[in-house]
Structure formats: structure tokens, C-alpha cells
Amino acid sequence: xxxxxxxxxxxxxxxxxxxxxxxxxxxxxxxxxxxxxxxxxxxxxxxxxxxxxxxxxxxxxxxxxxxxxxxxxxxxxxxxxxxxxxxxxxxxxxxxxxxxxxxxxxxxxxxxxxxxxxxxxxxxxxxxxxxxxxxxxxxxxxxxxxxxxxxxxxxxxxxxxxxxxxxxxxxxxxxx
Amino acid sequence: xxxxxxxxxxxxxxxxxxxxxxxxxxxxxxxxxxxxxxxxxxxxxxxxxxxxxxxxxxxxxxxxxxxxxxxxxxxxxxxxxxxxxxxxxxxxxxxxxxxxxxxxxxxxxxxxxxxxxxxxxxxxxxxxxxxxxxxxxxxxxxxxxxxxxxxxxxxxxxxxxxxxxxxxxxxxxxxx
DNA sequence: TGCAACCAGTTGCATAATGCAACTAGAATT
DNA sequence: AATTCTAGTTGCATTATGCAACTGGTTGCA
Numbered sequence: 001x002x003x004x005x006x007x008x009x010x011x012x013x014x015x016x017x018x019x020x021x022x023x024x025x026x027x028x029x030x031x032x033x034x035x036x037x038x039x040x041x042x043x044x045x046x047x048x049x050x051x052x053x054x055x056x057x058x059x060x061x062x063x064x065x066x067x068x069x070x071x072x073x074x075x076x077x078x079x080x081x082x083x084x085x086x087x088x089x090x091x092x093x094x095x096x097x098x099x100x101x102x103x104x105x106x107x108x109x110x111x112x113x114x115x116x117x118x119x120x121x122x123x124x125x126x127x128x129x130x131x132x133x134x135x136x137x138x139x140x141x142x143x144x145x146x147x148x149x150x151x152x153x154x155x156x157x158x159x160x161x162x163x164x165x166x167x168x169x170x171x172x173x174x175x176x
Numbered sequence: 177x178x179x180x181x182x183x184x185x186x187x188x189x190x191x192x193x194x195x196x197x198x199x200x201x202x203x204x205x206x207x208x209x210x211x212x213x214x215x216x217x218x219x220x221x222x223x224x225x226x227x228x229x230x231x232x233x234x235x236x237x238x239x240x241x242x243x244x245x246x247x248x249x250x251x252x253x254x255x256x257x258x259x260x261x262x263x264x265x266x267x268x269x270x271x272x273x274x275x276x277x278x279x280x281x282x283x284x285x286x287x288x289x290x291x292x293x294x295x296x297x298x299x300x301x302x303x304x305x306x307x308x309x310x311x312x313x314x315x316x317x318x319x320x321x322x323x324x325x326x327x328x329x330x331x332x333x334x335x336x337x338x339x340x341x342x343x344x345x346x347x348x349x350x351x352x
Numbered sequence: 353t354g355c356a357a358c359c360a361g362t363t364g365c366a367t368a369a370t371g372c373a374a375c376t377a378g379a380a381t382t
Numbered sequence: 383a384a385t386t387c388t389a390g391t392t393g394c395a396t397t398a399t400g401c402a403a404c405t406g407g408t409t410g411c412a
Binding site: 043044045048057058060061064081082083084085 | 387391
């Protein structure tokens with residue numbers, strides 16, 4: 001009863017949009033998940049140093065802590081290095097992919113995106129729910145250790161990465 | 177040139193997800209848009225008093241100002257009342273609907289939502305892109321003044337509202 | 353004409369979140 | 383033994399949020 005009351009009073013409302021914003025409604029949480037999902041960053045230092053937006057280490061530590069508490073990500077020891085922690089997406093985190101796809105599509109249409117950084121969003125938008133499902137299966141294999149189906153050719157993330165590299169290379173050539 | 181530099185330096189990165197978070201990445205902006213979209217709140221006092229989460233007037237004023245500056249909403253005088261302002265969604269704002277649908281679906285699956293406040297998300301999820309398109313057409317008519325197609329029966333928002341009322345009534349009956 | 357209710361906010365102040373730079377402490381590498 | 387790599391922490395300044403009271407004007411009604 002007391003626990004139930006606390007549960008109720010801990011939230012502004014039981015609206016799914018509000019509850020989602022209570023978990024992810026800030027400027028950094030989804031950036032961290034994005035880097036894990038699309039950039040395959042699994043360690044603290046990768047998330048910190050390779051982050052495009054320049055997240056600060058204390059903010060990153062705080063967000064990892066919160067996402068962990070919310071069950072969006074999980075954390076385990078890296079057997080190859082006693083000090084290394086491996087962060088993984090949970091099923092709850094993996095299922096954020098359709099939200100990213102929609103946000104990416106909206107941002108690409110209405111905001112001043114750069115070509116290189118929005119090519120992934122474009123591919124994800126054009127691929128539609130089938131591609132999202134394929135990517136989510138790939139993420140389950142990588143992050144949850146579920147058995148992977150036999151696949152021919154590169155995975156979704158690899159295709160997204162290759163498209164990104166291609167744009168970067170093309171722009172570099174055009175600038176010279 | 178200087179303006180272009182400012183444009184570039186004003187953003188953390190040109191990633192569509194990041195740019196979207198710069199506009200909507202806080203705990204209140206999407207709540208305000210949600211109330212305009214699903215609750216048909218068009219005046220300051222409606223948004224303030226009927227808000228489920230208890231938004232404060234200074235926060236509401238600030239968010240309306242920002243959303244206006246970002247072009248997500250528009251503002252005009254109410255001809256029937258000199259002091260009344262009417263807030264409307266722009267096309268940019270209306271096209272947030274698929275994001276709301278995805279966020280609603282995720283929140284409904286993973287967070288402690290209440291039945292009454294999540295029935296709309298359920299209907300929107302079950303209706304899929306066709307229902308979203310129908311709702312967006314309705315919003316264009318209401319907010320942008322585009323000519324409405326002839327329609328038989330209640331609109332999408334009305335159906336969502338009726339479903340909500342039904343759950344509330346059923347729960348009230350069950351509690352007595 | 354006067355008064356209450358309504359309108360869109362603003363103001364002041366306390367608390368919380370963010371951002372930056374430097375720093376810690378243990379583990380692996382050379 | 384020294385350097386580098388690991389995941390963070392700490393202190394401090396700035397900014398955002400939240401609450402409650404308040405403002406200046408408008409409208410409706412007696």
C-alpha cells in the first residue's frame with residue numbers, strides 16, 4: 001500500500017507520453033542511447049570521447065546511472081579488463097528504435113541537419129518497419145546474446161556506417 | 177557568413193536526433209504540444225488549468241515562447257476577446273504526431289501507465305499510419321484552416337475522447 | 353458605473369540541473 | 383618503474399526549473 005502510494009506520487013501522471021518524458025525527457029539521455037545503438041559504443045570512454053556533441057563525463061556518468069536504474073541499459077564487467085564496464089541495451093532500450101526512426105525523420109525534414117549525420121536517418125526512414133525489425137534483431141544478438149539468424153552480407157548497422165562513410169568521403173573529395 | 181557561422185555554432189551537432197532534442201528535449205515542451213494536439217487546448221488558461229501534470233505558468237509561458245520561436249506552434253489574436261491569444265499547431269507541429277504515437281506505444285508497454293490515460297495511445301497504436309494520417313488531416317483543418325474533406329461520423333480526436341470517457345465511466349462504476 | 357471574474361502572462365526567490373576543468377584511484381602496458 | 387588506460391568523482395559557476403504571489407488590462411453583469 002505504502003509502496004503503491006509512493007509509486008503513484010512519484011509520477012506527474014500516468015500518461016504514457018508523460019512517463020516517457022520523465023525517463024528520457026532531457027537533452028542527453030537519448031544521445032547516449034543513440035551512440036550505443038547506432039555507434040556501437042559499449043564502454044564509458046567510447047561514449048565520452050567519440051560523442052559528436054561533446055558530452056561531459058559527469059553528465060555521461062549520471063545518465064548511464066539513470067538509464068541503468070530505469071532498465072533501458074544494463075552493465076556488466078568486461079572479462080578482458082577488470083576495470084572495464086560493458087554497457088548493453090536491454091529489450092526496453094532496443095525497442096526505442098522506432099522512436100529514433102520517427103525523431104530522425106522529423107528532424108531531417110524540419111531542422112538544419114548535415115548530410116553526413118542524417119544519412120542514417122534517411123535510410124532508416126526509407127527502409128521502414130521491416131528494416132527496423134531487422135536492426136532490432138541484430139541488436140538483440142549483439143546486446144542480449146540471443147541466437148542470431150544466419151545472414152548473408154553486412155548487417156544493418158554496417159550498412160548505415162558504410163553509407164555515412166561514403167557521404168564523408170564524397171564531401172571530402174568535393175572540397176578538395 | 178557571420179549568420180552562417182552563428183547557425184553552425186548554435187548547435188551541438190547536425191544530427192537529426194540531436195537537433196530534435198535541442199528543440200523538444202525537456203520535460204515540458206512535448207507535454208504542451210500533446211495538450212494542444214490531443215486535448216484541443218488553444219488558450220493559455222486552458223493549457224495551464226487543464227494540464228494533467230500541473231505545469232507552472234512561467235514554465236508554460238516559456239515553452240510557448242520557445243515553440244513559437246521554433247515554428248512548432250503559431251499564435252494569433254482571438255477576434256472575440258482582445259486579451260485572448262489562440263495558439264495553433266503549425267504543419268511542423270502536426271507532423272510530430274507519429275513521434276507521439278511511437279512514444280505512446282513505448283510508454284504503454286514499458287512504463288506504469290494508467291488505463292484511462294493510455295487508451296488514446298492504444299487506439300493510435302492499433303490504428304497505425306492510416307489513423308495517424310486521418311488525425312493529421314483533421315489537425316490541418318482545425319489548426320491551419322485547410323479545407324476539410326467531407327466526413328461521416330465523429331473525427332479522430334472525438335473518438336479518442338469518447339474512448340477515454342468510457343474508461344473513466346467504467347472505472348467509476350466498478351469503484352462504486 | 354462599479355465590481356467580480358477572466359485573460360495572458362511576470363516577478364522574486366529557492367532549489368535542482370547542467371557544464372567545465374581538474375582530479376582520483378586502480379589496472380594494464382611497455 | 384613509468385606511462386597510459388579505465389571508469390568515473392569533485393568543486394564551482396552558470397542556467398533551468400518550480401512555486402506562489404502578483405500585474406495590468408478586459409469582459410460580463412448588476
